[in-house]
Amino acid sequence: MTYSYWLGGAVALALIMPAAAQDAPRKIFRGEVASLDGQTLGVKTKDGQTISVTLTPDWRVRVVVPIGVEAIHTGSFIGTAQVPQADGVGRSLEVHVFPPGVKSGEGERDWDSQKGARMTNGTVTGEVTADAKGRELTLTFPGGSRKIVIPPDVPVVQFNPAQHADIKPGVQVFIVAMGDGSSGWKTNNIAIGQNGAAPPM
CATH class of the missing domain: 2.40.50.320 (Copper binding periplasmic protein CusF)
Incomplete structure (x- = not known):
């Protein structure tokens, strides 16, 4: 492809x-x-x-197509529909992983899948950590960044x-x-x- x-x-x-x-x-x-x-x-x-x-x-x-969350690592470019929590951390509703070298739609915008949801596209910077709550990472895009938590039951595609x-x-x-x-x-x-x-x- x-x-x-x-x-x-x-x-x-x-x-x-x-x-x-x-x-x-x-x-x-x-x-x-x-x-x-x-x-x-x-x-x-x-x-x-x-x-x-x-x-x-x-x-x-x-x-x-579903893929394993382990496909997300430092340097990955991903998009996620997420809901910012009170502390500003975005809780993912879904994650889509782009092919290597593809970066499009960078930034953050309103999304309609749930009240208060945002669509955030950016590059994973820093370390990706994991615990019982899921994966935690930071997405960086022109003009800003967003800390994201990906719960274990969230679809990654x-x-x-x-x-x-x-x-x-x-x-x-x-x-x-x-x-x-x-x-x-x-x-x-x-x-x-x-x-x-x-x-x-």
Whole structure:
């Protein structure tokens, strides 16, 4: 796999979205595939609504694959949805590990998976320690850093290439669509879970 597969354009996954695209209007959709008709994807969201997303000509699919937490070490570039605690330490809800050499979306921004959640992408600096509470590390990004605790039961994943044929009714998906709603939504990337699991983002 070449790293160019992960990058380029207004990548739909916010965690690997180029900086210019991150400022564009976007909306996250989580749910299951209701239909796929040419370049039009129907997604049934968790609130029961079915929304329509236009797939760009270069659309791709990635499958979220669990990996061991030991894959995270000093120098790793990772992203994590986390909730800052009273002491400022972020408690992870999920972690995604980028391939070596890939750094995108560095920084911290609001995330919608849980009230008060933030998405933090950065480089692991200093020592990674472990105890009964989980892994503890520091993520550093331009303009700041965040101490992170990864509890033992938190999913740690990476993204692997998948096929268009994997997108079929009933498959659980995670999509970050671009647009403002009035003119429709579009995306060039879809994330799916492995073996029917919902992507944890």
